[in-house]
Amino acid sequence: MLLEGHRRGLDTTRAVTGAVDNTTRSWLTTLYLSSVVAPRVQVDTEDIQRLITERGYDRERKLNAILVHTREEIDTVATGLAEGVTFAEMARRFSLDDRSAAQGGELGFVDVEAAERSYVPADVFRDLPLGQVSEPLSAGKSWHVVRFTEDRPADPTKARHQLKEELYTQGLQQAQEEEQEQLRARFSLVRHDEALSLIVDAYRQQNTTSLDNSDMPLYTFDGEQVSVRAAQQVLRGGAPPRVLAQREGAIAILNRRVLAPRMFAHAAIVEDLVDGAELEEHRRELREDILLATLRRQETDMVDVSEIEVRQFYDDHPEQFVHERSVWAEELLLATESEARQVHQLIVDGADLAELVSRSLRADAERRSARHHYHPGEVALYPRLVPAMLAAKKGELMGPLEVDGGWSVFRIAYANEGGIEPFDSVQRQARALLLKRRQQSALGAFLQHLRDTHASVVVIHAEHLAKALPDEVL
Known part of the structure; x- marks a missing residue:
């Protein structure tokens, strides 16, 4: 297949070379961030403990509540409490939750997350003093007032892991931004505003065709150049057009999605994080993988199936469409x-x-x-x-x-x-199954054609192949 891909010139197409370049940069960027930037990020246990305390993860509180249908009813409850009627008595009179009402509104100990699921905001959980009744709170379509009558320590182990990850992510983001600023200065970055305006105008006019073939430089740094076309290849992967139609929004997205990876990848090479031979071997393997994938798509994309064939496949293979x-x-x-x-x-x-x-x-x-x-x-x-x-x-x-x-x-x-699904409900599934079979058949025929075509130059050593393949393939 590689021979055929080269014969067709696929290895030199913009799609293949661009994919190789972008994937290589992604690998180099990851290498640089993991080797140079990430080790700088340290999470202080004191910061974790501070957040545990601030967010209330270090305790559980015994929750009492009076739940009613309407705002008017909860105002009546609040008035009764203000006039001296006990919380337990008002709960027994008014609360919709019969079980807790019989216990004077007591629902048991909850942590901050369970409280939020019960429509008790986190700030109320953290700040409401013991014994004090809250203001009326919305509880979906209902209303309630709550109070806490007892606190006890909670195990914050789960929260500690979550907060450590949160702080690490924040620290890594900050470290990346700081590193990018240092690289901007080190590499003497220049942004070309004419190219930026070209991108913004194209997205504003909702016509980006001109960007696909523009070699106008958008960024230059340390002998490197990022063209408008190269930037558009990245932006085409899902950047929001409405944001790109505004100058400041475009600058932010281009910095994050185009410039930062380019500079990190370049820095990885400058810092000798990978030697030339290793880099070239990585690119060679990538090129072969992408070339093979491109060739497979060329052969299988030509395959199609008709609606009549799909229906016939459904009728011939009912076992494929049985559900429990x-x-x-x-x-x-x-x-x-x-x-x-x-x-x-x-x-x-x-x-x-x-x-x-x-x-x-x-x-x-x-x-x-x-x-x-x-x-x-x-x-x-x-x-x-x-x-x-x-x-x-x-x-x-x-x-x-x-x-x-x-x-x-x-x-x-x-x-x-259960039973066999009706055709109308599984038509897309049937088409996908049949199409996959046809594509596999077409690919098999194509491979056989290549074997026949290149039989004089390709020798398969069966004994070596048997040793190389896993048992399940054999």
Whole structure:
């Protein structure tokens, strides 16, 4: 394939050479940052401890709450408390959460993250004195007042790791910016404003074609030059056009995405972090990989399938489109049973389950709007949750159910009993499967053609090949 790629001249195309250059610079940039910049970043344990204390990660607080439907009701509660009625009595009279109401509003100990999931802002968790009642707080579609009656130390180990990573990331960003400023001076950087104006105007007019072929210098430094065309190759990878249409926005993006990597890569060479032979070997391997990928795309991009062929493939291979019985459920995972009961009551009283998603412990809950898909194959992962969901009736609110990691409240939105998917719902999948088969077949035929064409100059030593390949390939 390499011989064929060279024969077609793919190795000298702008696409291949540009990809080799950009990937090499990325490698050199990473090398420079990891070898020169990153070792300068130190995270002080005192700074970590300071943030633990400032953000309230070092303690848990016993939370008491009175939850009601409306602002008018919470104002009535606040008035009663101001007139001397005890918090416990007002909770028993008014709170929607029957379980905590019976305990005078007590919900148990929570950390700052659990408090935020219960609609208690972090600043209230940190600053509200023991025994003092908060101002009325919004709780989704409901309202509540809260107080804390006891504090106890918490294990901040998890927070310590998170804060260390946060401080390291901040320190690394600052170190990179400082290093870039030093390199600007060291390499006598010059930015050519005529080229900058060309880029800004092109994005303002929403016509960037002229940038693709412009060799006008945008930056020059230490004998290096970054052209408009080279910058556009990077910008085409997803930079926001509206920002690039403004001068200051374009400068910021170009500095971060174009200039900084170029200077770091150049500095890696200047500092002899990689010798010439190693760099050339790296580029050779990259060039071969990119050349092979380009040649494969050329051969497989010509393959297409018709809608008739897709339908025939679906009819001939029904086993490819069978699915198990499964359910789509709206589900929230809460930290404690009392919190789960409170959420359950909120939903019973009319709150939208999806609007409570910020309280869920599941990492992808907000991205999925609390909707999750479960099937029997996941019983090993969720041994209590999946059987309960598969047994539940559509639309019925279930829970709290104790599961791994907390307490679940869920409602089945849709149940699919399984079987062969109808063609309309899997047409794209069928097309992708058939197209992949055709492309693999075309690539195989192409390789055989190359073997036949170059049989006189290519010798395959089967015994050496057998030793080189892993057992699963053989």
